[in-house]
Amino acid sequence: MKQIFTVRQGALDGVEAFLSVARHRSFRRAAAELGVTPSAISQAVRVLEERIGAALFMRTTRSVGLTEAGEQFLLRAKPAFEELVAASEVARGLGQRPTxxxxxxxxxxxxxxxxxxxxxxxxxxxxxxxxxxxxxxxxxxxxxxxxxxxxxxxxxxxxxxxxxxxxxPFRLIVVGSPAYFAGRGRPEHTDDLRQHACLRWRRSSGALALWSFNDDGNAIEVAVSGPFIAHDFPTMLGAAVEGIGLAQLPEPMVAEGLRTGKLVDVLQPFAPVIPxxxxxxxxxxxxxxxxxxxxxxxxxxxxxxxxx
The missing domain is CATH 3.40.190.10 (Periplasmic binding protein-like II)
Structure with missing residues (x-):
C-alpha cells in the first residue's frame, strides 16, 4: 500500500537558529547574525528541541556545545538546509529576471x-x-x-x-499548381469543388476539417473529397505544389508559391478571413x-x- 508522507506544519521552525548557534557555538553571535535577540534564538532552539524530543546543545555559563543528538541533527540538517536555501535562490532568480x-x-x-x-x-x-x-x-x-x-x-x-x-488577420485561400489546372477548368464557385480533387486535413481530434468560405457575408463550410489526407499544413502545401489537388491554406503560407508561379489561387471572392x-x-x-x-x-x- 502506498504511503503518503507530509512535512508537518512548522517542521522547519528553529532550524536556521540551530545551525547558526552550532556554527558560532554562541547564542549571542547567532542572534547578531540573524538580527534577532538572544532570547528569541534561545526560544527557537528550545521549541525545536521539544519538537524533536532531544537536547541538541550542552549549555554552560561559558560555552555552548553539541550533544550527540545535536551532532547527528547537524550532520543531516546542514546540507539539507543549504540545499533548500540554494533552491530558493534559483527559484527567486527565475522569478526576478529572464532566465x-x-x-x-x-x-x-x-x-x-x-x-x-x-x-x-x-x-x-x-x-x-x-x-x-x-x-x-x-x-x-x-x-x-x-x-x-x-x-x-x-x-x-x-x-x-x-x-x-x-x-x-489573414485569408484562407484555395490554391493549386499550374500542372493541376492544365486540361481542366478552374472552380468559379464553391459548388464546383465537387468536380475537383481536394486535399484534406485531419485535425488532432481525428475529424477531417471542412473547408470554410464566405458567401456574401455568410460563413459556410463545405465537405470536400480527394485522393490525399494530411495531418499538417506544410504537407498539404507540398502536395498542392506537386499537383495532387487543390488545398485551402493560410495566405502567408502560400505567398511565396504564388509569387514564384508554383501555385495559382482560385475562388478569391469566397476566401474567409480568420483571426x-x-x-x-x-x-x-x-x-x-x-x-x-x-x-x-x-x-x-x-x-x-x-x-x-
Whole structure:
C-alpha cells in the first residue's frame, strides 16, 4: 500500500537558529547574525528541541556545545538546509529576471515563416533563456505537458487563455499548381469543388476539417473529397505544389508559391478571413520573467508582423 508522507506544519521552525548557534557555538553571535535577540534564538532552539524530543546543545555559563543528538541533527540538517536555501535562490532568480527554459508548443507551419526570425532575435537579446520548440499540430494541455505558452491559429485558442496576436488577420485561400489546372477548368464557385480533387486535413481530434468560405457575408463550410489526407499544413502545401489537388491554406503560407508561379489561387471572392496566429498562455497571474520577456519581444519585433 502506498504511503503518503507530509512535512508537518512548522517542521522547519528553529532550524536556521540551530545551525547558526552550532556554527558560532554562541547564542549571542547567532542572534547578531540573524538580527534577532538572544532570547528569541534561545526560544527557537528550545521549541525545536521539544519538537524533536532531544537536547541538541550542552549549555554552560561559558560555552555552548553539541550533544550527540545535536551532532547527528547537524550532520543531516546542514546540507539539507543549504540545499533548500540554494533552491530558493534559483527559484527567486527565475522569478526576478529572464532566465531558464522557455518551452513553447507550436504548429510546424509557423516555425519557418514566423517563429525562426523571432527566436533568433530573442535568443540574442536574452542569452540566459533557453528556448525549446515542440513543433506539433496536437492541441496540448500547456500546464499538464509543462509548456510555458503555445502558438496556434486564433480559432483554436480556448477562451480562458490569454492570447497575444502574432499576426494580423489573414485569408484562407484555395490554391493549386499550374500542372493541376492544365486540361481542366478552374472552380468559379464553391459548388464546383465537387468536380475537383481536394486535399484534406485531419485535425488532432481525428475529424477531417471542412473547408470554410464566405458567401456574401455568410460563413459556410463545405465537405470536400480527394485522393490525399494530411495531418499538417506544410504537407498539404507540398502536395498542392506537386499537383495532387487543390488545398485551402493560410495566405502567408502560400505567398511565396504564388509569387514564384508554383501555385495559382482560385475562388478569391469566397476566401474567409480568420483571426490570425496567436501566442497564448494560461492566466495573467504569475507570468515568469522569461515568458514576459518573450511576450514583450513578440509585440515589439517586426518579425511578428511579417508575411501576413
Amino acid at each position: 531558464g527554459l522557455l518551452r513553447l508548443s507550436v504548429p510546424r507551419a509557423v516555425v519557418p515563416i514566423l517563429l525562426e526570425p523571432l527566436i533568433a532575435s530573442f535568443c540574442e537579446a536574452y542569452p540566459e533563456v533557453e528556448v525549446e520548440i515542440a513543433a506539433s499540430n496536437e492541441l496540448v494541455d500547456l500546464a499538464t505537458e509543462g509548456f510555458d505558452a503555445g502558438i496556434r491559429l486564433g480559432q483554436f485558442v480556448d477562451a480562458d487563455m490569454v492570447a497575444v496576436p502574432l499576426t494580423p 490570425g496566429v496567436f501566442l497564448y498562455y494560461p492566466g495573467r497571474r504569475q507570468v515568469m520573467p522569461k515568458l514576459r520577456a518573450f511576450i514583450d519581444h513578440v509585440k515589439s519585433h517586426p518579425a511578428g508582423q511579417s508575411n501576413a
